[in-house]
Amino acid sequence: MSRIEVQGLSRRFGSVTAVDDVWLDIADGEFLVLLGPSGCGKSTLLRMIAGLLPPTGGRLRLGGADITDTPPQQRDLAMVFQSYALYPHLSVARNIGFPLRARRWRRADVRAKVADVAAQLDLVDLLDRKPRELSGGQRQRVALGRALVRDPGAFLMDEPLSNLDAKLRAGTRAEISALHRRLAATVVYVTHDQVEAMTMATRIAVLNGGRLEQVGTPAEVYDEPASVFVAQFLGSPAMNLLRTVVRAEGGRLTARAADVELDLGIEGELPQREVVVGVRPEHLNPSGPEEASIRAVVTAVENLGNEEVVHCAAGEIPICVRGPRPLDLGRGDRVNLATRARHLHLFDPGSGRRLTWRPAPVTAGV
Ligand SMILES: Nc1ncnc2c1ncn2[C@@H]1O[C@H](COP(=O)(O)OP(=O)(O)OP(=O)(O)O)[C@@H](O)[C@H]1O
Ligand SMILES: [Mg+2]
Structure with missing residues (x-):
C-alpha cells in the first residue's frame, strides 16, 4: 500500500514560507502532478515527502504509517531528479544496479534485476556505456531505471523531462505514463508544464505561493477552475x-x-x-x-x-x-x-x- 497522506505540511526558510499548510490524500496507484509557477513550492513539498528536507509543520503518512521522522533511506520511495544525478564513472548497468549493491544484493540477483529493468526501458544495448556517451533522453531513462530497480512503493519525480527537447519530451512522457499503468505504482510528479500535467495526471494539485489552489482531475481543473489563478495558469492562450x-x-x-x-x-x-x-x-x-x-x-x-x-x-x-x-x-x-x-x-x-x-x-x- 502506497497511499501518501500529506497532512498540513509546511516549510519555512527564515521569513519565506515555501510550503504553507498543504493537505493532500494521494491514493495508491495515483499519478498526482504538483503543478505551479517557478518558486511556488513544488520541489520543497516533494523533498519533504522524500525525507530530504524536514518540515517545519505537519505530518506525513505512507501506507498508513507516520513517516514524518523516518530517514529517507528507510522510506519506500524512489526519487528521480531533473538533473539525472548519474555517477559519471559508472556504466549504465552499474548506475542502475547501484541501489541494489548498496543494499548488499547478490551479484547474480543484481544482474538479473538490472537486465529486467533495462528491457523495460529499452536500455539493453546501452548497458556498457558511460553516462557521457548517452543522449539526454537515454540518461533520463537510466535515472528512471535506477529508481525502478528497487521496486519502491512510490516514485517522486521532480521535472524529470525538463532537460529534454520537445520531441524527446513527448516520447518520454508517453513512456512514463505507460510505465505508471504497467507498474500501478503511486507517482508524485512535479512540473510547471501544463501539457505534462494535463496528459499524465490522474489528478493535478495546483500550487500558488506555497498554498494549494485546487486539486482535481485534469478535466475538472481545466473545465471548472476554482480560482482566477488556476483559470489563467491552465490553457494556452490563457482564459x-x-x-x-x-x-x-x-x-x-x-x-x-x-x-x-x-x-x-x-x-x-x-x-x-x-x-x-x-x-x-x-x-x-x-x-x-x-x-x-x-x-x-x-x-x-x-x-x-x-x-x-x-x-x-x-x-x-x-x-x-x-x-x-x-x-x-x-x-x-x-x-x-x-x-x-x-x-x-x-x-x-x-x-x-x-x-x-x-x-x-x-x-x-x-
Ligand atoms: N534552501 C532554501 N533556502 C531558502 N529559501 C529556499 C530554499 N529552498 C527553496 N527556497 C524558497 O522557497 C520557495 C519555493 O521553492 P521551490 O524550490 O520549492 O520552488 P519550485 O516550485 O520547485 O520552483 P521551480 O519551478 O523554479 O523549481 C522559493 O521562494 C525559494 O526561493
Ligand atoms: Mg523546483
Missing part, C-alpha cells in the same frame, strides 16, 4: 478575463462592461455587483451575429499552422480568440464574438475564487 457588472434584467442575470453584454443563462434576482467573467479563447466564435455578446476590434493575428490566435480589443479589454485556420480576419477588422452561457466562468473580483452560481439558481446573499 480571457473581463471585469463586469452583473445585474438582473427581466429576471435574468446579465454581465456588462463597455462593448460587452453577456447573458449568464441564470434566472434570478440579485443586487448589482462586480464579477470577473472568464471565457476560454476556443469558446469564442468570431463570426457571431450583430447582436453578439462582445464587440471587438482585431489587433493582431498569429498563425499556429493548424490554428489561428486572434488578438482583439473590446474597448480597453484585450481578448484572445482561438480557432481553426483560416479565420479570415485581419488587423482592424470589427468582430462580434459570440459564446454560450455554459462556457462562462464567474469569479469574485476580491478573492479571485470561483462563484458557483451555475447551474444552481441564484440564492440571496451569494
Whole structure:
C-alpha cells in the first residue's frame, strides 16, 4: 500500500514560507502532478515527502504509517531528479544496479534485476556505456531505471523531462505514463508544464505561493477552475478575463462592461455587483451575429499552422480568440464574438475564487 497522506505540511526558510499548510490524500496507484509557477513550492513539498528536507509543520503518512521522522533511506520511495544525478564513472548497468549493491544484493540477483529493468526501458544495448556517451533522453531513462530497480512503493519525480527537447519530451512522457499503468505504482510528479500535467495526471494539485489552489482531475481543473489563478495558469492562450457588472434584467442575470453584454443563462434576482467573467479563447466564435455578446476590434493575428490566435480589443479589454485556420480576419477588422452561457466562468473580483452560481439558481446573499 502506497497511499501518501500529506497532512498540513509546511516549510519555512527564515521569513519565506515555501510550503504553507498543504493537505493532500494521494491514493495508491495515483499519478498526482504538483503543478505551479517557478518558486511556488513544488520541489520543497516533494523533498519533504522524500525525507530530504524536514518540515517545519505537519505530518506525513505512507501506507498508513507516520513517516514524518523516518530517514529517507528507510522510506519506500524512489526519487528521480531533473538533473539525472548519474555517477559519471559508472556504466549504465552499474548506475542502475547501484541501489541494489548498496543494499548488499547478490551479484547474480543484481544482474538479473538490472537486465529486467533495462528491457523495460529499452536500455539493453546501452548497458556498457558511460553516462557521457548517452543522449539526454537515454540518461533520463537510466535515472528512471535506477529508481525502478528497487521496486519502491512510490516514485517522486521532480521535472524529470525538463532537460529534454520537445520531441524527446513527448516520447518520454508517453513512456512514463505507460510505465505508471504497467507498474500501478503511486507517482508524485512535479512540473510547471501544463501539457505534462494535463496528459499524465490522474489528478493535478495546483500550487500558488506555497498554498494549494485546487486539486482535481485534469478535466475538472481545466473545465471548472476554482480560482482566477488556476483559470489563467491552465490553457494556452490563457482564459480571457473581463471585469463586469452583473445585474438582473427581466429576471435574468446579465454581465456588462463597455462593448460587452453577456447573458449568464441564470434566472434570478440579485443586487448589482462586480464579477470577473472568464471565457476560454476556443469558446469564442468570431463570426457571431450583430447582436453578439462582445464587440471587438482585431489587433493582431498569429498563425499556429493548424490554428489561428486572434488578438482583439473590446474597448480597453484585450481578448484572445482561438480557432481553426483560416479565420479570415485581419488587423482592424470589427468582430462580434459570440459564446454560450455554459462556457462562462464567474469569479469574485476580491478573492479571485470561483462563484458557483451555475447551474444552481441564484440564492440571496451569494
Ligand atoms: N534552501 C532554501 N533556502 C531558502 N529559501 C529556499 C530554499 N529552498 C527553496 N527556497 C524558497 O522557497 C520557495 C519555493 O521553492 P521551490 O524550490 O520549492 O520552488 P519550485 O516550485 O520547485 O520552483 P521551480 O519551478 O523554479 O523549481 C522559493 O521562494 C525559494 O526561493
Ligand atoms: Mg523546483
